[in-house]
Amino acid sequence: MEYLPRILDDILEERLEAVGAVLIAGPKWCGKTTTATQKARSVLKLQDPDKTQGYLRTAEVKPSLLLRGDNPRLIDEWQMAPVLWDAVRNMVDERGESGLFILTGSTSVDESAIMHSGTGRISRMVMYPMSLYESKESNGKISIRELFDDPDTDIDGIRSELSIEELVFAACRGGWPSSLNKKTEKAMLFEAQNYISNICDSDASTVDGVKKSPERVRAILRSYARNISTLAADKTILQDVCSNYSDITMPTLNSYISALERLYVIEDVPAWCPSIRSATTIRSGKKKEFTDPSIAAAALGISPQTLLMDLNTFGFIFETLCIRDLKVYSAALDGYVNYYRDRYGLEADCVLHLADGRYALIEFKLGSREIEEGAKHLLGIKQLIRKANDEKRARLREPDLMMIITGEEMAYTRPDGVKIIPIGALKD
Numbered sequence: 001m002e003y004l005p006r007i008l009d010d011i012l013e014e015r016l017e018a019v020g021a022v023l024i025a026g027p028k029w030c031g032k033t034t035t036a037t038q039k040a041r042s043v044l045k046l047q048d049p050d051k052t053q054g055y056l057r058t059a060e061v062k063p064s065l066l067l068r069g070d071n072p073r074l075i076d077e078w079q080m081a082p083v084l085w086d087a088v089r090n091m092v093d094e095r096g097e098s099g100l101f102i103l104t105g106s107t108s109v110d111e112s113a114i115m116h117s118g119t120g121r122i123s124r125m126v127m128y129p130m131s132l133y134e135s136k137e138s139n140g141k142i143s144i145r146e147l148f149d150d151p152d153t154d155i156d157g158i159r160s161e162l163s164i165e166e167l168v169f170a171a172c173r174g175g176w177p178s179s180l181n182k183k184t185e186k187a188m189l190f191e192a193q194n195y196i197s198n199i200c201d202s203d204a205s206t207v208d209g210v211k212k213s214p215e216r217v218r219a220i221l222r223s224y225a226r227n228i229s230t231l232a233a234d235k236t237i238l239q240d241v242c243s244n245y246s247d248i249t250m251p252t253l254n255s256y257i258s259a260l261e262r263l264y265v266i267e268d269v270p271a272w273c274p275s276i277r278s279a280t281t282i283r284s285g286k287k288k289e290f291t292d293p294s295i296a297a298a299a300l301g302i303s304p305q306t307l308l309m310d311l312n313t314f315g316f317i318f319e320t321l322c323i324r325d326l327k328v329y330s331a332a333l334d335g336y337v338n339y340y341r342d343r344y345g346l347e348a349d350c351v352l353h354l355a356d357g358r359y360a361l362i363e364f365k366l367g368s369r370e371i372e373e374g375a376k377h378l379l380g381i382k383q384l385i386r387k388a389n390d391e392k393r394a395r396l397r398e399p400d401l402m403m404i405i406t407g408e409e410m411a412y413t414r415p416d417g418v419k420i421i422p423i424g425a426l427k428d
Contacts, residue, residue: 003034003339004177006127006134009038011125011331012036013039014036014276017098018123020122021106025124026127027291029250030176031130036074043074044075044076045077046066046076058310059081062085063081063086064091072102073101074101074103075088076236079105088100092121098164103122108262112380126327127173128146128324129292132321132325132416132423132424133177133325133426136425136428137166138160141428143427144360144426148425151401154413158410160408160424162423165181168307169185170306170321172293172297172304173294174191174294175294176292179191184198188218192295196295199217199263200218204256204260207300208262216248217260218299220241220260223237227240229317234257249341259284266290266291271286271287272348274396275396276394283341287339293317293318293321305399311366318407319364322349326350332428335352337350346380348381349363359397359399360402360403361403362402362403362404363404365405366406367407367408368406374404375404379418386398406423407422
């Protein structure tokens with residue numbers, strides 16, 4: 001099977017040169033083990049059914065035995081034996097070398113299960129399902145890095161080869177690497193459905209050892225999908241789920257959502273709250289998001305054909321796809337994403353921050369009819385920042401980029417400086 005390069009490859013290489021161990025976390029089936037294997041010289045797979053029990057007994061008695069092997073040594077699904085975290089940290093301390101271990105895990109671990117955080121010894125990174133550029137569906141003719149370094153980069157006339165039909169299918173199929181190797185579209189789409197079945201039937205319960213109803217997990221996922229890319233409150237999710245399961249309380253809902261967060265199924269987008277308005281006017285709730293758009297489509301039981309007839313619903317799923325891709329691309333820039341919205345109607349669907357302080361205001365608009373509205377939002381925020389700085393109410397950097405990411409085919413820069421960029425032409 002051909003290995004499709006991931007943006008995380010170079011980041012992993014850099015981390016291994018700098019620290020003793022690297023943890024790659026993220027949703028199951030997103031390619032963590034395959035990527036780690038490209039760098040590892042020996043591998044310990046704790047989920048090997050023929051050896052798991054032996055490995056776990058060894059971990060209880062003398063965990064350092066499991067660390068023997070050529071370095072970098074990959075310890076796959078390390079969270080099955082949390083004691084290995086402290087064993088790795090101790091080994092890194094003793095040897096004082098870089099690039100000794102790679103750990104992968106599909107669930108976050110209760111911090112009480114480990115003695116030390118690993119700060120300075122173990123570098124953490126999150127891997128997401130494949131972006132459109134990694135799956136070779138975006139042609140990558142427009143680089144976010146180049147736009148930040150030179151905002152005057154000429155993008156006019158650059159085109160995406162992705163049709164709306166192909167974009168909808170890519171969102172429903174998702175960025176699961178194994179789905180790309182299937183022979184039929186039906187088999188490709190089944191990957192996300194199978195993913196949800198695994199989460200509902202098994203993983204949601206095993207992640208914290210608390211038995212959960214598969215039907216209730218599925219109902220929560222379905223409600224989350226109905227509210228994807230919105231600021232819906234958890235009480236809205238609760239009311240929705242209670243229409244079928246009246247015995248679910250808020251503490252129960254919170255425990256289910258926590259399990260889905262630990263499995264990297266749910267990853268809400270936090271708010272950006274700069275000092276340009278009073279704290280009471282800026283929305284501070286988190287925006288509901290999955291780590292991959294296919295989770296939303298599969299949870300709702302929506303096919304690509306159905307979404308093509310309901311592009312309004314696809315607009316919300318399209319935003320999830322764009323957020324996923326920007327998280328992947330921003331990792332190469334040591335960046336992160338959030339959003340801005342206030343009660344006066346100003347909003348940016350995404351604010352992409354770089355480690356050096358530069359940032360971009362971004363709107364997601366599936367079609368061209370919404371571009372004018374999106375540009376008005378971005379320019380309004382820029383003007384608000386400028387006004388606050390002039391009145392010395394704030395000391396904020398003005399946005400380095402303003403972008404509208406679309407499902408359209410052609411890129412261009414508007415006279416007001418806002419860049420219109422097809423998602424099918426974007427890369428890191």
